[in-house]
Amino acid sequence: MTAIAEPTARGQVTIDAPAEEVWAYISDPVRMADFASELESCRWLDGVSSATVGARFAGANRNGWRRWTTTCTVLECEPGHRFAYSVHTPFRTPISRWEYEIEETAGGCLVTESNYLQVPSWFIPFAIMITGEPDRVGLNKTNIASTLNNLKRHVEAS
Template identity: 50%
Template structure:
């Protein structure tokens, strides 16, 4: 199967956070923790005995939009503590490529800056099925809004956490 590559991100957001890059990484690289901050994902479960972020580790993401529910399989592609966490998403159980999500963390005065980026990888023929399953017609716009929500919640969490 040919996997389309969309070189331009579909959505990008940044947040300056009063936390160390290591603290930010611990949160964004833990999918079961991140569901507390996500707009669409409500549960994540490690697969194949994994318990922490490592390249090649996989997890299931359980997502919702109103009454609609769907599951994705995610494979970690980047796990650089304090710097970058990324994973690629497939529609389960069909193994159709959907997207790539990436968190880049840069040190900054008083903490760090987290940049969350998503790329769409879904084949054009699959888009009508994705819309039917998720109810989302403008995936790039939805991801943009979700990134803002997620980063705001992550910032609030990290800045409220004891040092």
């Protein structure tokens, strides 16, 4: 499937902390699971313990009683500025791309989280059955806002 030029969901938050500190959280999916709504836990794969381009991690996700896993591959990893990864399932590769951009501001940094859905139309009924979510775009927008606000509260309280 062709990559989507515009994100299907996006959110921003200003965090009163240095970009490098915020990037340390964003580039570690194991830590980010503490702030995300659907992501329950993560673990690095293949003996890797930090983000580098090509590194893989597994995510355990939940929505109500539904549970599913994904495998993700780091696509971009620019310390202090950018972190992006693709999401794969056993049924379709890739189905989604997530990106975080960090811009320094006078008092900290602006974080932008974007999602690019890449799910083909034939897979949507299966995705709804697996996740229980008929409005993936709407839920991703809500989850992005929640994740960014949770991250902001945590980082600023540290």
